[in-house]
Amino acid sequence: MKQKVLFVDRDGVINKDSPAYIKSWSEFEFLPRSLGAIRRLTENGFDVVLITNQSAVNRNFISKNDLEAIHIRMKEVIKQNGGEVKDIFYCPHRPEDQCDCRKPLPGLILQAQEAYQIDVGKTMMVGDSAKDIECAKNAGCGGSILVQTGNGITAEKILAEKGIFPSFIVKDLYEAASLLINPDKKITHE
Numbered sequence: 001m002k003q004k005v006l007f008v009d010r011d012g013v014i015n016k017d018s019p020a021y022i023k024s025w026s027e028f029e030f031l032p033r034s035l036g037a038i039r040r041l042t043e044n045g046f047d048v049v050l051i052t053n054q055s056a057v058n059r060n061f062i063s064k065n066d067l068e069a070i071h072i073r074m075k076e077v078i079k080q081n082g083g084e085v086k087d088i089f090y091c092p093h094r095p096e097d098q099c100d101c102r103k104p105l106p107g108l109i110l111q112a113q114e115a116y117q118i119d120v121g122k123t124m125m126v127g128d129s130a131k132d133i134e135c136a137k138n139a140g141c142g143g144s145i146l147v148q149t150g151n152g153i154t155a156e157k158i159l160a161e162k163g164i165f166p167s168f169i170v171k172d173l174y175e176a177a178s179l180l181i182n183p184d185k186k187i188t189h190e
Helices: 034-043 064-080 107-116 130-139 152-162 173-181
Strands: 005-008 047-053 085-091 124-127 143-147 168-170
Touching (some): 005 107, 034 047, 034 064, 034 173, 047 107, 047 130, 064 085, 130 143, 130 152, 168 173
Parallel strands (some): 005 124, 143 168
């Protein structure tokens, strides 16, 4: 795997999040501009790796097979739109399961690091929650980007209270992609 790796959360970053969890493809809805963002990242040599908590599995709201079917379909649509997701690492556990892979713990990023020999210090994490940004810090990522889609606004307050600050705060995944592709260029709201 190339060393231009971008870790990306799923719910609230690529697709609309739901307090009732995403349990089927019919509930999965891409956020505006997320498909274009992944296409631009892919075209510019980034390996997009999803890092996502999916406790709906251990809550018995969805089976692992159904979750994997959603991910297969999601990857197909992303590919049809010119993008690619290299891999998906997910945590099926509930918070009380006390695993080491549930964000904000770094387990999922460490799994990706082991699988692809990634220099985590050269990576970025894009997420919409405090857990995502904390996970990036805990894993030793080179930086993090908080998007204001999903839980981003609430996350800003939580992170500030903890004294943790993302490298950047942007509107959505598209703006994050623009920033990563052209770090010296001002972000435009296309």
